[in-house]
Amino acid sequence: MRDTLMVAMPKGRIYKQASQLFRDAGLPIPDDFDDSRKLIFDVPDAGMSFIMAKPVDVPTYVEYGVADIGVVGKDVLMEENKDVYELLDLGIAKCRMSVIGLPDWKPVIHPRVATKYPNVASQYFRERGQQVEVIKLNGSIELAPLVGLADRIVDMVETGATLRENGLVEMETMFDVTSRLIANRVSYRMKNEAIQALCDRLQQTLQRGARP
Amino acid sequence: MAKPRGFEKPAGVKDYLPHVVAKLRHIEQQVLECMKRWGYEQIMTPTMEYYDTVGVASATSDSKLFKLLNNRGTTLVLRSDMTAPIARVAASLLKDAPLPLRLSYHANVFRAIEEEAGREAEFFQTGVELIGDPTPEADAEVVALAIASLQAAGVSRFKIAIGHVGFLNGLLEEKLSESAEAQRELKAYLLSRDHVGYRERLRSLGLPEQAERELEDILRLRGGQETCRQAKSLSGDPAARAAIDHLCAIWDVLDAYGVTEHVLIDLTMIGDFSYYTGMTFEGYAADLGFPVVSGGRYDNLLAQFGRPSPATGFALKTTRILDLVDGGADESGRGRTLIGYDAAGRAAALAEAGRLRAEGLVAVTAQMSAEEAGALERALQAGGPILHNGAAYERFERFVGSTGKGADGGGKHA
Structure with a gap:
């Protein structure tokens, strides 16, 4: 089993905000990914890999477990009705x-x-x-x-x-629509610690941001 | 829809080719043998059942049942799981059999497919039901057997998550006793795995700070034995307490089985409330996006067939395990003998084939010309693979032409 956390990211509008949020949470994501045409980025320092998907496809990658977690708008989640965990409201792309x-x-x-x-x-x-x-x-x-x-x-x-x-x-x-952090049913259990740790870091970052 | 083309089959059903069948049978035998050693006896029930009995009692929602009409216009269903048919048998044919009953099965089950990924219209389940024992010992036995079954099937990295429907019911009843509607909504959010929705609804209730924090903290109630202790401090509700005590007792038994390294407690994992009545669990394998085991306690089901009795069990999603494990297929031709013959050698060849088969070996007979037999002999002597009509063999025996069985014993050397 791969031990890196595979993250499905939506290409385009949401990506910049999501990657900034991840950086604010202390994850070493280089910012030159933002404009690259590559589809898969490894970030070994964070123990993560990012796949760049069309936003509407993010829940599909996560549901089938090829990505452990993903970032996707609530609009897509409502439309696609996939069986995934919706862990966190990231408050971006409002x-x-x-x-x-x-x-x-x-x-x-x-x-x-x-x-x-x-x-x-x-x-x-x-x-x-x-x-x-x-x-x-x-x-x-x-x-x-x-x-x-x-x-x-x-x-x-x-x-x-x-x-x-x-x-x-x-x-x-x-x-109202914002982007959410979602997780695969199996990854949520098999990679419980990594996912919970990421969730906690993002949640702290969001709370810091909400207290100007 | 357009008229199907010749190669097409309905969505969600599969063909299993020989090398896959070999693997499936291997898994099935290993798992059933494991269950047998735990004292579970195999049972078979019909593919079709009445909608009004098994169909209604099953945990499968109505829209996912395959329904058909018999010639009298009665609605039948293709079985969607084995639990309800086994409950029917336990309450009728086996009604005088002493409890507890330990039954196992391996069967194909049918569900109308929908958007949900990984769903097949027909798939195999291998599982057990332990009927008539309400104790934590019984729940722990089926969990430990699920672990042993996964290991027997060859799955090496997996986790079993255990929850209990009573904890959440009790906790919500305690904190939100005046609002059944809010309780129902919060449970619906957890059932659809929507933690964001759960938190939002919780905040909108205007609960005292401590109650709100406690209800939010259950989203983190995942882990080992310490989870039980944390949960105990959260609720004074008798039902929630009883649920936690039951879970702790299951944990202690699993500890005695020596399998707790595979187990985690997850109090947010709630199965279908209308069906499960106590402990529920799911099994997850590394590298597979969907659960491979599901099970739990269903104490209300047998009453629907007239023999009220506690029961617990699980089903392994055997078809999904196929993708996880190696083995089964062997295309090297090992252990296979090709026997070539012509009219003169036929009787001797068929007798030799019979002898090999009686020894438990694979023998394939083929009528062939002297040239063909000669070519196969040369291939054998050259140490090359013996291929005949696309199939591989380890040995070749010749009953062709005047050489009879061959001067050197027919190339029986491997």
Whole structure:
């Protein structure tokens, strides 16, 4: 069994914040990883290896145990519904999942909702007793209500700037989203000490940060 | 869906080719032999059961059961585990058999697959049920047997995590006695392994600082015997206390078995509350992302079949262990004899094959020409491998042509 801790990291926006948090917690992660195209980094000093994955795939790597732990947004966890431990709220990459539409939205007979998160959207509307047709899109979700593909969309909102530029409004906030530290079911037991130690260090760092 | 192509099979089911079957049978035999030596007798039950009996009683959720209708329109299920069928047998055919009953099984079970990774629609389980003994000794016996079974199967690095449903139930009842809803939600967060959600919900309850800290600290209640002591100081609730005392007693027995190096206590590990009634455990092997053993105490199940009785047991996920251990497959041809013959030598060849098989050796007979037999003899003399129609052999015996069995005894040398 490999004794290094394999960490699945999301490429892109969250990575910089997550790697900074790890560095703040005293882990010797060189910062030139941030812009590299390499997919696997070894950090022998920390007893860790990092794999760079597409954010939506992080829970999959962790669920199958090829990564012991991972960093991933709550939005992805909610959508993918994988069987992993959700250990810690890292408090980074803050945003929210919202229902968005045009300012003059009125209820329609056959509601259609476009989203990158079909499971999250379906469940949200079902719990509210609304039957909607969910349309899965892979990007530029804001386009859907503008061109009439859907009357509303479900998407992540960080600052709301994109919405304003396109004349859309946030109708409801569904839930807040931050990045989480997740762990594989087996690694959580087999590498209990390493994972708990990392968790404690990150938690201390977060508490320090929260007390300015 | 499009009409399946010839090679396709339904999602989640597998073919097992000879070298994998050899490995699977090897594991199965080693494990069943181990269980036999602990006094567990093997039982077989049907693949199909009634939905209203075994289907309803099983721990598998309704949506994961394979259901079918018989010709009278009664709903049947493909068994999703062996625990419920064995409970049915223990309460009916074996109702007069004295307790405790020690039963073992190796069987294929069926679950409708879903998103969850590592799930197969049909897989093998090897396990035991110990029925009629409520004591910590019985719980420790099945845990120790699970450890012995993993070792017999050839799994070297593994851990068993033990928890107890009564501890959490008792602790939450004590700290949150006025809010059943909050208790239910907190348990749901732990069941879905969402520690972040658990902490958030806990903070939103506005509990006194100490109670909040104690409830948060249970997330760290993992480790060895000291975990039991820590847990004891957390709760004065009688049910929680009884659960911890039971766990401590199990630990003491496991200590006497000399297996505690493989065991850790984890009080956040909670199985399905509607099914398990006491100790629960899971086994994890290094290098495998999914648990390989699960088990626990289910004292309410047998009552559903009319013979109320405490029971405890476990199932090994035999199919998953396949990926972990070596052995089984041997493609060198060792111990295999090829017997070549023609019409004149047929009777002698078949008699020789019979003799070898009676000795417990593998003999394959093939009709062949004198040229073919000569080529095989030359390959044997050159010390090269003997290959015939793609299969390897250690020895070759010739019953071809006027040479009969061959002047030199038929190349029986290996």
